[in-house]
Amino acid sequence: MTNWRLHEKTPLSRIDNTIWLLDCRSVLRFLRIGFTDNLKGPTLPALLQDLSFSYSLGGTILLGLYLGFMAATLTTGLLADRVGQKFVLILAGICLALGVGGFQQFQFGRFPDPLHYLSRFWTGIS
Numbered sequence: 001m002t003n004w005r006l007h008e009k010t011p012l013s014r015i016d017n018t019i020w021l022l023d024c025r026s027v028l029r030f031l032r033i034g035f036t037d038n039l040k041g042p043t044l045p046a047l048l049q050d051l052s053f054s055y056s057l058g059g060t061i062l063l064g065l066y067l068g069f070m071a072a073t074l075t076t077g078l079l080a081d082r083v084g085q086k087f088v089l090i091l092a093g094i095c096l097a098l099g100v101g102g103f104q105q106f107q108f109g110r111f112p113d114p115l116h117y118l119s120r121f122w123t124g125i126s
Contacts, residue, residue, distance in 0.1 A: 068099075 040062060046121045072092075080088045 005065075044058055044062075048055060053061075076088055076092075079091075
């Protein structure tokens with residue numbers, strides 16, 4: 001009968017250390033995303049007062065952001081499988097530029113309200 005060593009301790013290799021560090025970085029990134037996402041609620045009154053927006057407009061802005069995020073979540077995996085991850089990342093960067101640029105133009109009064117909602121949607125997609 002073979003004597004199996006069930007509790008043999010092996011030292012961590014360089015690959016194991018790299019995987020452990022990547023896991024820690026991923027956890028910290030998700031912590032940062034969750035923290036900043038939860039800051040939207042408490043900072044919304046000050047943001048609306050600073051920009052002279054109503055609560056309904058502020059809620060609609062956040063709705064556009066989350067609708068864009070939902071659309072991106074449902075489609076980017078399939079799109080990355082078909083056309084490649086590099087194309088999807090470039091497309092996300094373009095969507096982010098459109099969204100931020102549209103929001104900036106709205107603050108200066110150059111765009112009407114519907115385009116403002118569209119710019120937040122594009123930001124959410126990225």
